[in-house]
Amino acid sequence: MSNGNAVGNIFCEKAGCPVKKRGMFICIEGLDASGKTTHAHRLVRNLQKRGFEAIYTTEPSAGEIGKFIRKYVLQRRKRVPSVVEALLFAVDRVDHVEKKIKPALQEGKIVVSDRYVYSSLAYQGAAGLETKWIEEINELALPPGLAIYIDVPAEVVVRRLRRRRSVMERLEIQRKVREAYMRLVKNGSLIPVDGNRPRDEVSKDVLTIVLDFLKSWGKH
């Protein structure tokens, strides 16, 4: 995936802010119960505190297709065929990009998405689908400027997941998904952050990566 899908111009509201900023799309990835939702929210709050206009969003989206996916794909005992999962997530993604991500970027905001196309590459890839096909059906997905992976061992998330009900909760599945995410880390698509540490340390690292990125990107 290529980087740098900035749309519009944004300005840090705090006086003397050193960085020129434009709309920026960032996504946070990780296994179920890896803490990525907490860190995506914390990132948004930390950016807002620094004067940036930042918004949180998520996939599956809060829209009708996302709601359908939560009910009929995720909250059931048996998984639907992985091809069906991949297609539904891809459709939801286009809807999400068109209705939420692009408009916010055009207003110059920083959009932080809790999951994006890498979730399809990891989860549906781990279920046996070819990466190339998943990429093809996600061709319309706007590439993010920055994608961060909160890395937590599969054994840890499965312990945390015991209280939740999801079709993805099995250790075997989470292990395979983690392997798929690590391949995306190795090929440079995702920036890893060790998520198996106290929350404050993890969110500090996430913020540092984002601020450094915004700074270097602002120079161009």
Ligand code: TMP
């Ligand atoms: P979450 O709301 O806790 O992040 O859970 C969403 C679930 O949906 C999680 O198990 C991962 C799964 N998922 C996919 O399998 N593929 C995708 O493309 C997306 C966005 C999510």
